[in-house]
Amino acid sequence: MISSLESAPIDVLHWFLGLLGSFGVPAWILAIISALIIIGTIIGVFLSLFALTSVMERKILARVQNRYGPNRAGPFGLFQPIADGIKMITKEDLVPRTADWIVHFLAPVVMMVPALLVLAIIPYGRDMVPAELDAGILYFFAVGAGTEVAVFMAGWGSNNKYSVLGAMRAIAQMISYELPLVISAIVTAMISGSLSPSAIVSAQGGFAFGFVPQWFALTPWGFTAGLIFYICALAESNRSPFDLPEGESELVAGHLTEYSGFKYATFFMAEYVGMFAICGMFVTLFLGGWQAPLPFLDIIPSWCWFLGKVCFVAFTMIWVRATLPRLRIDHLLAFAWKFLLPMSFAAFLSAACWHYAGRGPLAWILSLAIVGIPYLLLGNAFTNRFSVSRRTYLFSE
Amino acid sequence: MVTDFLKTCCADPMKLIGEWFVILPALVLLLAAAAAVVMRNLIHAALLLTLSFIALGIVFIALGAEFVGFVQLLVYVGAVAMVIVFSILLTKPDQLTKSRNLLSGFAPAAGVAVAFTALAALLGFIFSSPLAKKPMPAPASAPVAAIGEALMGDYVIALIVLGILLTAALVGAAVIAMEDKP
Amino acid sequence: MIFPGSGILKGLAVTARNFAGSYVEKDRLTTEQYPEERPKLPEAARSFPFLVYDGDNPETGMRCVSCKICEKECPPQCIYIIQDRDEAGKAIKRPKVFDIDISVCMSCQICVEVCPFESIRMDQDYELSSFDRFGSLILDKPKLLKSNSYYHSIHPTEAAETDGRIEADRLKKEAAAAAKAAKAAAPSVVSASSSSSQQEGKP
Numbered sequence: 001m002i003s004s005l006e007s008a009p010i011d012v013l014h015w016f017l018g019l020l021g022s023f024g025v026p027a028w029i030l031a032i033i034s035a036l037i038i039i040g041t042i043i044g045v046f047l048s049l050f051a052l053t054s055v056m057e058r059k060i061l062a063r064v065q066n067r068y069g070p071n072r073a074g075p076f077g078l079f080q081p082i083a084d085g086i087k088m089i090t091k092e093d094l095v096p097r098t099a100d101w102i103v104h105f106l107a108p109v110v111m112m113v114p115a116l117l118v119l120a121i122i123p124y125g126r127d128m129v130p131a132e133l134d135a136g137i138l139y140f141f142a143v144g145a146g147t148e149v150a151v152f153m154a155g156w157g158s159n160n161k162y163s164v165l166g167a168m169r170a171i172a173q174m175i176s177y178e179l180p181l182v183i184s185a186i187v188t189a190m191i192s193g194s195l196s197p198s199a200i201v202s203a204q205g206g207f208a209f210g211f212v213p214q215w216f217a218l219t220p221w222g223f224t225a226g227l228i229f230y231i232c233a234l235a236e237s238n239r240s241p242f243d244l245p246e247g248e249s250e251l252v253a254g255h256l257t258e259y260s261g262f263k264y265a266t267f268f269m270a271e272y273v274g275m276f277a278i279c280g281m282f283v284t285l286f287l288g289g290w291q292a293p294l295p296f297l298d299i300i301p302s303w304c305w306f307l308g309k310v311c312f313v314a315f316t317m318i319w320v321r322a323t324l325p326r327l328r329i330d331h332l333l334a335f336a337w338k339f340l341l342p343m344s345f346a347a348f349l350s351a352a353c354w355h356y357a358g359r360g361p362l363a364w365i366l367s368l369a370i371v372g373i374p375y376l377l378l379g380n381a382f383t384n385r386f387s388v389s390r391r392t393y394l395f396s397e
Numbered sequence: 398m399v400t401d402f403l404k405t406c407c408a409d410p411m412k413l414i415g416e417w418f419v420i421l422p423a424l425v426l427l428l429a430a431a432a433a434v435v436m437r438n439l440i441h442a443a444l445l446l447t448l449s450f451i452a453l454g455i456v457f458i459a460l461g462a463e464f465v466g467f468v469q470l471l472v473y474v475g476a477v478a479m480v481i482v483f484s485i486l487l488t489k490p491d492q493l494t495k496s497r498n499l500l501s502g503f504a505p506a507a508g509v510a511v512a513f514t515a516l517a518a519l520l521g522f523i524f525s526s527p528l529a530k531k532p533m534p535a536p537a538s539a540p541v542a543a544i545g546e547a548l549m550g551d552y553v554i555a556l557i558v559l560g561i562l563l564t565a566a567l568v569g570a571a572v573i574a575m576e577d578k579p
Numbered sequence: 580m581i582f583p584g585s586g587i588l589k590g591l592a593v594t595a596r597n598f599a600g601s602y603v604e605k606d607r608l609t610t611e612q613y614p615e616e617r618p619k620l621p622e623a624a625r626s627f628p629f630l631v632y633d634g635d636n637p638e639t640g641m642r643c644v645s646c647k648i649c650e651k652e653c654p655p656q657c658i659y660i661i662q663d664r665d666e667a668g669k670a671i672k673r674p675k676v677f678d679i680d681i682s683v684c685m686s687c688q689i690c691v692e693v694c695p696f697e698s699i700r701m702d703q704d705y706e707l708s709s710f711d712r713f714g715s716l717i718l719d720k721p722k723l724l725k726s727n728s729y730y731h732s733i734h735p736t737e738a739a740e741t742d743g744r745i746e747a748d749r750l751k752k753e754a755a756a757a758a759k760a761a762k763a764a765a766p767s768v769v770s771a772s773s774s775s776s777q778q779e780g781k782p
Contacts, residue, residue, distance in 0.1 A: 064594045066607045103444065134541040135464050142454070142467040145475025149447055152482050156440055168486060171479055178475065195541050323594040324587065379583020 006126065006301045013037060038130050042119050049311075050272040051081035057318045064322040091261035096159060099258060103157030108259070108266035111150035115274040117143045122280040123198045125290045125303030136197040137189055140281055141182055144236070147274065148174050151245070151255055154267070158258035166254020169329055170245030173235055176336035177242075181232035183344040184225035187351045188216055188285045197281075201289030211295065215288035220368040221350035224375070226286035228344050230313075233282055235336070237275040240321035244329060279313040280306070287313070339382050346374045418459040426452035439485050447478040464541050622734055625701035627681045628658075628690055630723045637724040642698035644672035649690035649699055657683035658690065677723060681707065682716040697741045703733045 016037070017030050025033075055070060055077060062069030070077035095101055121136040123129045133139050148171050155167020189195050192203030204215050216222030235242040245254045256267055283289060287309050290302035297305075327335070350367040357363035426449050433445035450473040457466030548556050601607050611618055628649075632640035645662040663675035690699045702725070709715035731738040 060598065063601045064598045066597060066601050066609070068608060068610050068612070100438075100440070103440070133463065135467055138464065138467040138471065138541075142470035142475070145471055146451075148479055149444070149474060152479070153444065156486075164486065168483075171483070175476070175479060319591065319594060319598070322598075323590045375583065383583055 008301070009041070009125075009303065010128065042124075042130060043116060046119060046273050046276055047269070049276055050269055051085075052078075053272060053276075053314060054084065054268075055080040057321075060315070060318045061322050064319075085265070088265035089262055093261040093263060094258070096258050098159045100157045100159060103153045104258070105157075105263075107150050107154035107157055107255075108263045108270070110146060110153060111270040112266055112273075114143045114146035114150075115270040115277060117146075118277045119273070119280075121197055122277065122284060123201050123289055124280075124306050125301065128290075128303060129198050132198065133196065135195045137185055137195045137200075137281075137285075140197075140277075141178070141185070144274075144278075145178075147236075147270075150270075154259070155255040158255070160258050162251045162253075163255050163257045166245045166251045166257070169251075170238065170255060172329075173238075173242060173245060173332060173336075176333050177232040177235035177340070180228050180336065180340040180344040181236060183341075184228040184232070184347060185281075185285055187221060187225040187344075187347050190348070191216065191222075191351055191355060197284045197289070201284055201291065204288040205291055207295055213288055213291065213293050215286065215291070217286040217288075219354065220364065220371050221347050221354055222286055224343060224350065224371040225347040226282070228340055228347065229282055229286065231340065232336075233275075233278040234317060234320065235332075237271060237278055239275065239317055241324035241327050242332060244326050244332065275317065276310060276314065279310045279317070282313055283309040335382075339378055342374060342378060343371070346371050419456055422452040422455040422459065425449075426456060440482075443478065443481050443485055446481065447474060450474050450478060464544050620703050620733075622736060624703050625686055625688060626705050626707070627684050627686060627702055627718070628679055628688075628699050628723075629702040629718075629725045630677065630720070631698055631700055631727050631730050632724050633727050635726075637721070637726075640726075641673060641724065642696050643674055643677065644696055644698075645674040645677075646695070648693050648695065652689050652693045654687060654689060655683045655685055657681070674720065677720045679718045679723060680716065681718055682713075697745055700730055700734070700737075700741075 013034065017034055020030055020033065021027075058080075059069035059071075059077065070080045073079040073083045095104055118140050120131040121129065121133055121139050129136075151170045151174070152167050155163045155165075155170070158164075188200055192200045194200060194203075204213075206214050208214055212218070217226040234240075238245055245251070246256060251257070256264060259267060283306065290306040292298045292300060292302070292305050350370040353370055354363045354367040357366050429445045429449040429452060433442045433449060436442040436445060451470065454466045454469040454474070457463075457469055597607075631642055633642065634640035645660055647660050647662075650656075650658040650660045657680040659676065659678040659680075660674050661676040663671045663673045665671055686701070688701055691701055707716070727738070727742075730741075
């Protein structure tokens with residue numbers, strides 16, 4: 001029963017392929033069908049997750065503000081995504097007359113491609129990686145780089161000053177935050193000795209003292225790197241408090257200004273799928289991937305654990321969005337270059353010390369000191385730098 | 398999982414498809430690069446150049462050099478293309494639309510001549526090198542671990558020198574960008 | 580020396596408390612679930628005017644005598660009245676047409692203040708939207724006429740006051756009639772009786 005649930009998706013796939021094979025379908029067609037089924041399943045799961053999140057996010061934000069949130073369409077407002085979808089599809093698709101229409105048209109498509117491609121290397125459960133790559137993490141970041149091109153295309157193609165400003169902000173932000181993101185991910189690769197996500201997940205297996213999971217997030221360096229990765233993930237997926245490229249109050253939605261109808265929906269979808277992908281990566285790298293948090297909880301299938309953890313991380317992202325106000329662009333870039341980048345180097349060093357000090361109590365003290373001291377120093381310097389000074393007026397008293 | 402399955406259970410048709418995975422991106426690469434040179438609109442040229450970077454990355458991956466392909470995508474699409482785009486964005490907009498007519502007079506002929514000379518020189522060096530005399534090795538996909546071992550082992554000096562060079566460039570860029578404090 | 584990031588943690592704690600609290604304490608959620616829950620409007624709330632009638636029959640109990648004062652006073656001129664006439668063409672104290680264009684009406688209540696017959700009053704009905712651009716925004720006589728008991732249900736204090744005033748007027752008239760009758764017999768105590776009845780009439 002337990003093992004059957006564990007491998008149920010793969011069993012179903014193999015049963016179906018065996019059925020087709022018994023009808024004499026050639027092997028290479030079977031291979032293509034198998035790939036298509038896997039792709040369809042992943043896209044289906046993530047798009048329904050997107051639909052669910054778009055309503056849950058609004059409900060959670062509402063609850064934080066002591067409101068009900070959407071509760072009219074269907075039970076508890078769960079059919080809200082359908083209503084939103086119908087609204088989006090039936091809206092007029094506006095293209096500005098002076099827009100560069102090819103670029104304007106291609107931007108949402110280009111945006112969607114990397115968001116879907118990065119889903120290929122995430123280990124969704126035990127032995128459930130769609131594409132097992134040696135350099136999986138590298139693939140993740142390499143493909144993710146396409147998002148920047150898409151944002152630029154959207155901003156430039158619209159031929160609108162707000163769009164260009166928003167796109168430039170977005171690109172500056174993405175490039176700045178990609179550096180700490182990659183470095184904090186590299187830390188995990190360094191400790192587990194592989195760039196393959198499934199190897200990193202299996203390096204986090206097992207339990208210390210029989211019950212403490214050996215996830216990377218539960219070590220000093222892993223906690224630091226995980227936090228940096230999380231912050232950069234927020235910035236990369238353009239989520240609050242780093243959503244100022246969209247800044248609806250001052251940039252009227254930035255690079256999305258001139259998009260309406262289904263193109264806007266595509267951007268929206270790509271953003272959410274990208275957010276789930278990066279949440280999945282975060283879970284894979286730092287929260288033990290599909291591993292259960294306690295030994296006896298192994299009876300729950302691994303893919304359920306993975307999905308649960310991804311949903312939890314997505315929930316915290318919504319929680320952060322409900323809490324923090326939007327940053328100013330210079331604060332944002334200064335935070336990336338002057339705080340996150342040095343901290344990610346500190347995490348890097350700390351991980352190296354952890355490895356060479358034998359992963360015991362000494363390693364704990366050393367690595368804690370290596371991340372803790374720079375954190376306090378840098379954090380205080382940073383906080384003092386941006387302390388609120390008294391407002392002075394030039395022309396009035 | 399999938400790729401292994403594909404490789405094992407269907408060697409023949411996959412090989413065909415695999416060849417097309419090289420030929421198609423290569424065609425896209427050539428066309429996009431040519432179009433990027435000819436395009437009058439600078440932004441379109443930059444985007445086509447980005448497309449050619451992507452196609453080159455796919456060619457690398459299809460040829461089994463996964464690591465190089467991903468690095469190509471990460472560095473060229475993620476960074477170089479963005480630097481080009483940024484430099485275009487930061488220049489004056491009227492220079493974008495009314496760029497000087499470079500496609501008249503002797504300029505194109507000179508450009509083509511320079512390009513072909515450079516290509517001929519490159520080809521000459523490649524074919525005269527001792528490597529060209531060796532028989533073609535079997536195309537083996539280089540595992541990332543092997544590349545890492547090689548970089549940290551045999552080529553560690555080169556790696557460190559490059560690292561120092563890049564750090565110097567980074568420090569220089571920071572110094573240039575630093576605001577002048579009174 | 581502060582601990583960097585403590586402010587963010589504090590903020591997260593506040594939002595988490597509100598998030599969890601909204602499921603536990605129901606009085607945190609102040610949103611009215613509109614079509615199911617109706618707001619309890621304050622007594623003085625007003626939307627657009629309506630016409631009060633006494634008794635059960637709107638036509639016979641109508642208080643309006645078609646004096647057209649409200650029509651003349653209405654600042655945006657949204658009231659339209661035609662006086663009724665009998666077969667002989669003689670004017671009757673009753674409107675034949677009484678329309679209020681609520682797309683023009685600004686809810687100023689001046690018509691209510693000037694009405695000498697306590698006939699026009701402000702309604703509280705706010706669900707007036709319609710798919711029809713003009714027709715259903717012009718309230719005609721059947722739509723405007725509402726019973727005195729409805730008036731009591733929406734503005735109890737004001738309605739009681741009005742009723743008292745009408746009653747006082749009636750008593751005054753009766754007293755005047757009685758006085759007239761008495762005057763014929765013995766002209767002596769007219770003013771005293773009329774003023775005392777007015778005092779009693781006020782609640």
